[in-house]
Amino acid sequence: MKLSAIKFKNSSHKCLTLLGMSGxxxxxxxxxxxxxxxxxxxSGDYRIGAEYLNDKILDNIKNYIRQDKWLKDLLDNESISIQNHITFDNLSSVSAFLGKAGNPELGGTPIGTFIARQTMHLNAETKAMLDVPQFIQKAKTQGFNHFINDAGGSLCELDNEQVYQTLANNTxxxxxxxxxxxxxALVECAQxxxxxxxxxxxxxxxQLSIYLQKNQLIYVAQIDPxxxxxxxxxxxxxxxxxxxEAIAKKYGYTIDSEGLYRCKNADEVFELIYGAMN
Incomplete structure (x- = not known):
């Protein structure tokens, strides 16, 4: 929603979608x-892992377990069970499922499987973002005054106007x-x-084509993931x-990370947001 600072400040139900890189x-x-x-x-990432990719995550884990005959027998006769204990602060199961393209002997995921999982993640993230309006209503029935959609860093990659318009209409x-x-700091962390x-x-x-040529490799399976x-x-x-930038320009507002990190409380955060709206 494109709102003035005054209108947003006086809103009794503030709904935000947070956009930007993870970290x-x-x-x-x-x-x-x-x-x-x-x-x-x-949390969009939580919704992806807990709802839309949960079964696929569990199936993947079970396939690894079945490589050991003893464990396979225990799993197949239901002596043991597998659960996905995903939380807002621990999304490891989603990351493990998504994987990294490259040499399987170095922990990489075969490129065909990797691409298929990328598509699954794209579809799951799209659905998770389109779920936002129903969760806003759910939040109100549970007595929450306000709503925050903590979207994943890849939201900008969806290139889906229906998603962006839905979020803009509701947040x-x-x-x-x-x-x-x-x-x-983000680049150093990735290193x-x-x-x-x-x-x-x-x-x-x-990027895979450039990397293979640069490193004189022929197959993705030769890449160190x-x-x-x-x-x-x-x-x-x-x-x-x-x-x-394009999403913010068309549908929303922009604040800088350094200004945010200087904020010590909610009042200072809101002043930052109000400033972006003026």
Missing amino acids: VGKTHLAKLLSYQDKYFHY VILYIRASKTNET THPKPLYYQANFLKQ NEFVRWVFPRLLEHRKPKY
Whole structure:
């Protein structure tokens, strides 16, 4: 929703969608606001893992277990069971399912499987974002005054106007733009802790081709999966930035991460948001 600062300030039910790279401060902002008032915290990544990819995550784990005959027998006769204990703060099962493209002997996922899971994640994230209106209503019935959609960093990759319009119709979209210092920290984190990521299909195809040629490799199965993530992350960051900017320009507002990190409480966060709306 495109609102004036005054109208947003006087709203009795504030609904926000937080847009930006993972690690830019979205969850930090949500927690600051929640300390002051009653907010329903909706996590897109949690919804993806707990609802739309849950069965596929469990099936994948079971396939690994069945490689051991002893464990396979216990699983098949229901002597043991597997559960997905995903939480807002622990999304490891989703990351493990998504995987990293590359050599299976180095922990990589075969490219065919990797691409299929990327498509599954795309579809799941689309559904999770389209679920936001129903969760806003659910939050109201549960007595929550306000609502925060803590969206995944790949929201800008959906390129889905239905999703963006739905979010804009029901929430104020707030883009947290990473400062140069913040960008450097994100890249450094990717170097030390490379993690599974979502890539648009064309971007992934292009980057894999460049990486293979650059490293004189023939097949994706020869790629060290962690090295590829380290190499591609800065390129992914640059790829996403104009997408975030375009969504914010058309549907929402922009605040800077450094300004957010200086905020110590909800009042200071709101002043930052009001300033972006003026």
